[in-house]
Amino acid sequence: MTPVRTMLLWCPDWPVIAADIVEGVPATTPVAVLHANRVVACSASARAEGVRRGLRKREAQSRCPQLTTVDHDPGRDVRAFEPVVAAVEEVVAGVEVIRAGACAVAARGPTRYFGGEEQAAERIVEQVAETCEVESQIGIADGVFAAGLAARSGRIVPPGGTPEFLAGLPVEALGRPPLTDLLRRLGLRTLGDFAALPAGDVLARFGFDGTLAHRLAAGGDHRPLAVRRPPPDLAVTETYDDDPLDRVDAAAFAARTLAERLHDTLAGHALACTRLGIEAVTAHGQELRRVWRHDGLLTASAIADRVRWQLDGWLTGTSRRPGSGRAGPTRPTAGIIRLRLVPEGVLAHVGLQPGLWGETGEERDRAHRALSRVQGILGPESVLTAVLGGGRSPAEQARLVPWGDERTPARPLVPPWPGRLPSPAPALVLPVPLPAVVHDAAGEPVRVTARLEVSAAPARLEMDAGGAGAVEIVSWSGPWPVDERWWAPAEARRRARFQVCLADGTALLLFLTGGQWWVEAVYD
Structure with missing residues (x-):
């Protein structure tokens, strides 16, 4: 590229x-x-x-x-x-x-x-x-x-000369604080150090966002340049002949409605917008146009915000400052009678797919009515939906709430949550952890000291006391310690977590507390 x-x-x-x-x-x-x-x-x-x-x-x-x-x-x-x-x-x-x-x-x-x-x-x-x-x-x-x-x-x-120019800049120039902190701890101080890593290793270790940052550090662009011009029917237009837009509040409402139409149109074609053209025509025939660019994929909310900001800028026409002696930008000569949104940069977005019950609209409303009817018969707790929140373990990060209730997380996402498990997250979190026993190669139980030193490499996992379910551990990582609420002895909890891969291909999340091993989650 x-x-x-x-x-x-x-x-x-x-x-x-x-x-x-x-x-x-x-x-x-x-x-x-x-x-x-x-x-x-x-x-x-x-x-x-x-x-x-x-x-x-x-x-x-x-x-x-x-x-x-x-x-x-x-x-x-x-x-x-x-x-x-x-x-x-x-x-x-x-x-x-x-x-x-x-x-x-x-x-x-x-x-x-x-x-x-x-x-x-x-x-x-x-x-x-x-x-x-x-x-x-x-x-x-x-x-x-x-x-x-x-x-x-x-x-x-x-x-x-862009790669050479970027090579000497610090990794903080990427504008990704979590990634920057991790790169610093790995000894990568400059963009040149980061760019020198193999692309495959970066993808395996840092995921998609890290791969994108790696491309930028190497002098590449932040999005593919093969952006095709969309067919004309992707643009959405609305006219306001009877009530021209001349107030910011009316323009904000129009922006939200038109943005949702554009987003639904793009989603129906499995496309996503990266560059948005905003066009307006006033009652006197004055034509206004602006192009907005975005680092990622524009959501319906992001499209609405940019349209609202742009209309606000056109309708208010802010000048430099009162008494500066300079005239501000030319404001529209009359109210806006036609507004058009043109997705000038679209990409095939394979991650987009129809909702669980089809596209938004009648099918989604029917599903909502059906689920509400089930709740009316069996009770509110009969239909639950998951809400992602903060926490250090997978079980703490998900909260089940009744369908239709406010989707408030149990713990806020804002705190940094030090000690949180790294990605990827496990696919299945057990409702109740299962007891287990982990032995080393000599058959001795594996322990973890107060200094987080593992007594020996884990070699075998047993899911029952008889040992009939023993499975060989082929690889493992950890421990990741968690020492929570140490200031309240009645609520304190200290654990050491491990990720293990078994000989049968199963990957598990284990934790050790009070000398007892537990299976908490299963990776896909």
């Missing part, structure tokens, strides 16, 4: 700049944008005082007492970024919005028109500065991922 030469424009500290544009919070002062009580962005003057991303609010304020805090608002960021995208479109065509604060375009067209990559980058940056009074930087490299990293330093990576 050959990455496309990409030019990416990046506006530093965009959430802070958006708060300046929309709410008038001066970006030149110490400012921090908070989400879930943690800093997600901060101004340059705040960084000079020691404020960093990821800090808690109180710690950030202790480092910088004069810090101004602003709540994170993705809608505000997108609305404020719309004039920047419009300014870029005045110079080049085919702009794709990556996220609020970053947009990209294929470098070939601007390079040929302006006589070189450096000249094109300078012209775009000047256009944004003159039109929106916003600082920006451009990075050019092979692929969107590398171009985004190059934009951080305003660098132009020579064609073919």
